[in-house]
Amino acid sequence: MLMTGTMLMTEERRRAIWAIYVWCRRTDELVDGPNANYITPTALDRWEKRLEDLFAGRPYDMLDAALSDTISRFPIDIQPFRDMIEGMRSDLRKARYKNFDELYMYCYYVAGTVGLMSVPVMGIAPESKATTESVYSAALALGIANQLTNILRDVGEDARRGRVYLPQDELAQAGLSDEDIFYGVVTNRWRNFMKQQIKRARMFFEEAERGVTELSQASRWPVWASLLLYRQILDEIEANDYNNFTRRAYVGKGKKLLALPVAYGKSLLLPVSLRNSQT
Numbered sequence: 325m326l327m328t329g330t331m332l333m334t335e336e337r338r339r340a341i342w343a344i345y346v347w348c349r350r351t352d353e354l355v356d357g358p359n360a361n362y363i364t365p366t367a368l369d370r371w372e373k374r375l376e377d378l379f380a381g382r383p384y385d386m387l388d389a390a391l392s393d394t395i396s397r398f399p400i401d402i403q404p405f406r407d408m409i410e411g412m413r414s415d416l417r418k419a420r421y422k423n424f425d426e427l428y429m430y431c432y433y434v435a436g437t438v439g440l441m442s443v444p445v446m447g448i449a450p451e452s453k454a455t456t457e458s459v460y461s462a463a464l465a466l467g468i469a470n471q472l473t474n475i476l477r478d479v480g481e482d483a484r485r486g487r488v489y490l491p492q493d494e495l496a497q498a499g500l501s502d503e504d505i506f507y508g509v510v511t512n513r514w515r516n517f518m519k520q521q522i523k524r525a526r527m528f529f530e531e532a533e534r535g536v537t538e539l540s541q542a543s544r545w546p547v548w549a550s551l552l553l554y555r556q557i558l559d560e561i562e563a564n565d566y567n568n569f570t571r572r573a574y575v576g577k578g579k580k581l582l583a584l585p586v587a588y589g590k591s592l593l594l595p596v597s598l599r600n601s602q603t
């Protein structure tokens with residue numbers, strides 16, 4: 325669902341985002357894929373060495389070469405890619421999160437980085453009056469929002485793999501514990517807890533919205549589409565009465581299609597930074 329938006333992009337940008345997506349997917353598969361149990365930190369070190377090589381113009385295979393080509397066309401920095409690998413290292417050794425600060429750092433490493441990788445390809449509108457760092461922080465916010473949504477959608481799935489990404493202190497404050505998650509029954513305590521988690525995820529989507537309007541015209545529609553589609557997963561969790569233990573929230577084809585014209589309308593909005601200066 326993430327990549328629906330890319331169909332609305334110009335050819336060059338779509339190829340660039342696909343090259344980044346493929347690298348991110350392969351990185352994620354190292355710790356999330358079929359042979360994840362055999363992955364060791366040294367495998368991640370080897371993957372990082374391959375990253376350095378492809379950034380130096382020495383790609384290992386065709387898929388790495390696509391990313392080498394992309395970084396020769398767009399001013400993409402290597403650091404977010406290194407940070408994502410660091411996030412996968414932590415996923416190998418860490419299966420609990422004490423508080424939101426720890427969870428935020430994890431979301432930065434595995435998803436905020438995707439936002440930072442994508443901005444140079446999306447491009448900032450030449451007429452935008454926004455600061456570059458404000459656009460990057462909005463991109464970061466979209467990554468965080470997506471990851472928080474992904475965590476809330478996959479609570480049952482992750483618990484079955486022994487992973488609880490939800491902040492332990494907030495679970496305790498809500499009178500909940502890991503056992504409640506493994507038991508997987510929706511209670512009022514769970515509903516109240518989930519309402520807070522969803523509210524916070526939506527706050528990050530709101531921060532991201534302020535940055536989408538500052539992107540180049542041709543990139544605004546696909547990013548709006550991706551933002552709206554992913555955020556709708558939160559609505560589906562609510563529609564499932566917060567049963568993210570045994571039901572996987574997903575956005576139906578009809579609603580996915582409906583998001584496209586809505587995203588198009590939003591992509592026509594003036595950049596927020598221009599609206600302010602015109603008032």
Ligand SMILES: CC(C)=CCC/C(C)=C/CC/C(C)=C/CC/C(C)=C/[C@@H]1[C@@H](COP(=O)(O)OP(=O)(O)O)[C@]1(C)CC/C=C(\C)CC/C=C(\C)CCC=C(C)C
Pocket residue numbers: 326327329330341344345348349352356434435436438439440442443446459460462463464466467470471474478532533535536539546547550
């Ligand atoms: C148009 C558009 C959004 C392009 C997508 C950009 C891209 C390269 C996405 C790569 C996503 C990926 C595979 C990352 C690897 C780690 C991972 C799995 C991250 C989670 C993604 C969802 O994957 P999935 O649902 O398959 O998860 P499971 O493995 O099944 O559990 C994440 C939730 C994070 C994804 C983060 C983003 C898509 C951030 C995109 C941000 C931008 C494009 C910045 C836009 C700019 C502004 C100013 C807002």
Ligand SMILES: Nc1ncnc2c1ncn2[C@@H]1O[C@H](COP(=O)(O)OP(=O)(O)OP(=O)(O)O)[C@@H](O)[C@H]1O
Pocket residue numbers: 325326327481572574
């Ligand atoms: N019922 C399910 N239980 C566990 N994993 C699932 C389930 N359905 C899909 N997945 C996994 O989630 C990923 C994609 O899920 P799906 O295609 O349903 O939409 P999505 O996750 O919202 O899309 P995207 O992952 O691109 O955001 C795939 O890795 C797929 O293997």
Ligand SMILES: [Mn+2]
Pocket residue numbers: none
């Ligand atoms: Mn998925």
